[in-house]
Amino acid sequence: MTAQAVVRTDRRRRLLHRAPWWIAALFLVGIAVLWIFPFLWMLSASLKDNMEMFTGGLKLWPSTFVWDNYSRAWNDAHFGRYLINTVVTTLVTVVIVTIRCATAGYVLARYRFRGSKLFLGVLIATLFVPTGYTIIPVVKISMQLHLIDSLGGMILALSGGAYVSAILLYYGYFRQIPRELEEAAVVDGAGFVRTFFSVMLPLAMPVTATVAVLTFITTWNAFFLPLVFTFSRPDLRTVSVGMQAFVGETATDWSGMAAAGVISIVPVVVLFIFLQRYFVEGISGAVKS
Amino acid sequence: MTSRSVRFRTTWIWIFLVPTVVLYGVYTIYPIIASYWYSLVEWNGFDSGQKFVGLSNYRAVFADPLFWNSFKVTLFFMLLVVPARVLLTLLLAMVLNSPKLPLIGLLRSAFFIPVVTTTAIIGVVMRFILDPASGPISTALMKLGFGGVDFLGDQHLALPTAAVLYVWKFFGVTMIYWLAALQTIPYELYEAARIDGAGTGQLFRHITLPMLKPFLIIITVLTVEETFHNFDLMYTLTGGGPYFHTEIIEIYIYRWAFAASIPQLGHASAAAVIFGLLVAVVGALQLWGVYAGRRLRGDQR
Numbered sequence: 001m002t003a004q005a006v007v008r009t010d011r012r013r014r015l016l017h018r019a020p021w022w023i024a025a026l027f028l029v030g031i032a033v034l035w036i037f038p039f040l041w042m043l044s045a046s047l048k049d050n051m052e053m054f055t056g057g058l059k060l061w062p063s064t065f066v067w068d069n070y071s072r073a074w075n076d077a078h079f080g081r082y083l084i085n086t087v088v089t090t091l092v093t094v095v096i097v098t099i100r101c102a103t104a105g106y107v108l109a110r111y112r113f114r115g116s117k118l119f120l121g122v123l124i125a126t127l128f129v130p131t132g133y134t135i136i137p138v139v140k141i142s143m144q145l146h147l148i149d150s151l152g153g154m155i156l157a158l159s160g161g162a163y164v165s166a167i168l169l170y171y172g173y174f175r176q177i178p179r180e181l182e183e184a185a186v187v188d189g190a191g192f193v194r195t196f197f198s199v200m201l202p203l204a205m206p207v208t209a210t211v212a213v214l215t216f217i218t219t220w221n222a223f224f225l226p227l228v229f230t231f232s233r234p235d236l237r238t239v240s241v242g243m244q245a246f247v248g249e250t251a252t253d254w255s256g257m258a259a260a261g262v263i264s265i266v267p268v269v270v271l272f273i274f275l276q277r278y279f280v281e282g283i284s285g286a287v288k289s
Numbered sequence: 290m291t292s293r294s295v296r297f298r299t300t301w302i303w304i305f306l307v308p309t310v311v312l313y314g315v316y317t318i319y320p321i322i323a324s325y326w327y328s329l330v331e332w333n334g335f336d337s338g339q340k341f342v343g344l345s346n347y348r349a350v351f352a353d354p355l356f357w358n359s360f361k362v363t364l365f366f367m368l369l370v371v372p373a374r375v376l377l378t379l380l381l382a383m384v385l386n387s388p389k390l391p392l393i394g395l396l397r398s399a400f401f402i403p404v405v406t407t408t409a410i411i412g413v414v415m416r417f418i419l420d421p422a423s424g425p426i427s428t429a430l431m432k433l434g435f436g437g438v439d440f441l442g443d444q445h446l447a448l449p450t451a452a453v454l455y456v457w458k459f460f461g462v463t464m465i466y467w468l469a470a471l472q473t474i475p476y477e478l479y480e481a482a483r484i485d486g487a488g489t490g491q492l493f494r495h496i497t498l499p500m501l502k503p504f505l506i507i508i509t510v511l512t513v514e515e516t517f518h519n520f521d522l523m524y525t526l527t528g529g530g531p532y533f534h535t536e537i538i539e540i541y542i543y544r545w546a547f548a549a550s551i552p553q554l555g556h557a558s559a560a561a562v563i564f565g566l567l568v569a570v571v572g573a574l575q576l577w578g579v580y581a582g583r584r585l586r587g588d589q590r
Contacts, residue, residue, distance in 0.1 A: 138316055223525075
């Protein structure tokens with residue numbers, strides 16, 4: 001046998017060996033398509049006209065592409081406005097939450113001070129406080145502070161949620177950084193603040209990315225708080241609340257609603273596709289710690 | 290260090306904590322405590338005054354059959370959802386963990402996508418997909434010769450349907466938990482066992498299962514806790530209906546506090562406090578579970 005033939009049979013054997021895996025993969029791809037079917041349906045529905053929505057059933061490919069659905073969702077159903085509200089709320093909340101969790105995680109991990117143990121204990125005790133429990137006092141105090149019915153008040157309330165896991169992620173990360181690094185910075189004449197911002201925070205970039213991505217998605221998808229905060233100010237709705245309101249107001253415009261859904265969901269899905277790694281890391285952190 | 294620099298440092302420590310102390314204090318800690326006070330007053334609307342009434346709100350809540358209904362729905366929903374989420378995800382995670390599987394990244398992403406999408410929007414869209422008159426599922430069923438099924442309008446079907454959708458929506462989270470757990474098992478262990486002649490079943494029984502046991506506790510309790518946060522899906526999907534058959538406690542609270550023509554915030558707060566205690570009890574179980582898990586893992590080393 002020539003060397004070439006050996007290579008060829010070898011390759012064939014390897015292909016044969018891998019065949020069951022490919023069959024399994026194809027089977028799983030089939031399931032995965034079913035899995036994301038609701039999104040595919042929504043996408044196709046957003047391009048059908050309202051008549052075809054009723055008669056088309058499960059068929060995905062629209063017979064004519066009706067782009068007008070998007071302009072209806074954007075203008076008539078105010079999703080342009082809702083999208084801006086959501087983007088502003090989400091970005092500001094991400095900045096606030098990331099900074100406050102980074103600084104808190106840092107001092108809790110690196111310094112022992114009176115109350116540090118208690119502080120951590122209280123944080124862990126509130127790990128799972130549900131919004132349904134805190135919502136009434138949150139609304140009441142927001143009214144007293146004249147923060148209800150405003151985007152700013154909603155942002156503050158969203159940033160004030162527990163976010164314990166974010167603090168714990170920073171805590172765990174800053175804990176395992178060796179002392180020498182900090183001491184070297186101090187020898188170089190860096191003060192408390194400089195040490196944090198020019199040495200420690202840059203080191204924690206992976207955690208920052210994870211916390212930012214997780215907070216982004218949590219805030220973008222938040223529903224309970226934005227719902228309650230915008231009862232009397234429809235112009236401040238976020239996309240999730242807007243979608244719920246859409247059903248009540250124009251119950252017949254299904255394809256417009258599907259278009260609104262696509263507008264609302266695409267930003268998070270795109271973000272997820274590009275920053276998937278950080279997202280997965282953040283979630284698996286809960287199990288590892 | 291001199292006492293001045295220590296004091297200087299302490300000042301900075303607290304400045305670093307201020308944003309968290311203020312925001313988390315006002316919007317998480319204060320509400321937890323204030324709920325107890327609010328549960329003891331009669332208070333009909335955020336603008337009106339509060340009158341101390343002792344425990345009568347609690348008596349009213351305990352006497353309300355609809356509260357016990359929502360309590361039952363919440364627990365029953367948990368029982369429906371948790372085993373499916375924990376066990377089915379383990380199966381998928383084991384498949385998606387095998388290094389020989391092609392397209393693994395793509396598959397993982399596909400199964401994860403529902404997690405990142407907005408729950409409230411999923412609820413609304415699913416209502417259309419499941420619409421008995423003209424939704425695509427019904428149309429397809431009718432074409433196949435079946436009658437249309439009112440998944441969300443039927444009182445026996447609504448909760449199981451919501452449970453299936455919930456499992457679908459959050460499947461990816463538990464799958465990632467399991468993948469993280471599986472990745473703690475060194476691959477060499479499997480290879481060594483296979484050289485020794487172990488079959489797939491034996492590998493699973495003697496390596497995978499024992500190595501995963503400590504994680505099972507943690508993952509189960511994390512999943513249980515997550516099922517308490519289900520307002521978004523239930524509210525947009527069924528709003529608690531048909532006739533309170535899917536009214537979880539969070540919707541019960543919402544109904545008394547925000548959806549009633551005369552809000553009864555004291556009554557809602559009492560229900561919220563009981564709900565908070567329920568979550569706390571399960572949370573305490575969790576801490577105990579994590580502790581037990583740690584000890585189990587420690588024993589094996």
